[in-house]
Amino acid sequence: MRHAETVTFGGSALDRAGEVRGDVDALAAAMADPDARTVLIWRGKPLINRARPAMLMRVRLDHPALAQADASPIFLGREDGAPRFAHDLSGWQPEDLDASQLGGFLDPSEQHHPAFASDEVFVELRRVMTWLSARDAEMAATAKAVFGWHTTHMFCAKCGAASDVSMGGWQRTCPACGAHHFPRTDPVVIMLITHGNSVLMGRSPGWPEGMYSLLAGFVEPGETLEAAVRREVFEEAGVRVGPVDYLSSQPWPFPASLMFGCRGQATSHDITIDPVEIEAAMWVSREEMMTIFAGEHPTILPARKGAIAHFLIENWLADTLD
Structure with missing residues (x-):
């Protein structure tokens, strides 16, 4: 496995068993398998055991909580030969729900279903993605993305x-x-754009104070990844880009993107932002980025751990991009 495949939500080699999906008898047999388990999703939030190390819950198919689940589970595949499913429990309504916290950039709330232990809770995946193993992260991301697609289609x-x-x-x-x-999976390019010893960083309106990341944007119909990188960087920051290389990809279930991490060499340096696209952009030197990643910069926060932006910058600093 390439080092690039170790990014969060990738690299667990889950057997998705696509040949079972269209076989009604095989699916019924999988549901009846005593070793079958399911992961539960509530409004996009997976059920985990938050005791460290945190673990995605795998629930028996006869668990009483499934009486409140949607009747159409997702067949995720096989794990160590045993069937794995996902059920949507969004119809359940917590008694103490504070809806104002849901859907935020980083939802800190946790929901506890009375059928589970106190440390078994529904949590925002973006908040806990680095707590989970590669397998748990892939299964949670897959379930969240597919259920989200069903909700809107x-x-x-x-x-x-x-x-x-x-x-x-x-x-x-x-x-x-x-x-x-x-x-649906939407292709998105996210770009490590360098000029000499510096990397181009930007921030979107509404992000937490001090948060900067790599520039990113959706790939348009009829466009290559390389063309999308050049177009997006010029549109957002007014910087021209020459050679572009592909580095790594990351499924990003917020709501349903596939991030294509690319490296590009800038052929111009002056920045002119499009305020409709981004709020600010700047060149950050390697030395300053090391200070940012150490948490010692007075105004800039590092890219969020678990996101491909953090992965690309960290490997750029370590000279381990492949």
């Missing part, structure tokens, strides 16, 4: 009729026109 994009879940949760089929729809 309940109707056929071709004729507008309500569609049905099929293929073990990996497809929606329209009973009216027969169209098939599949989970």
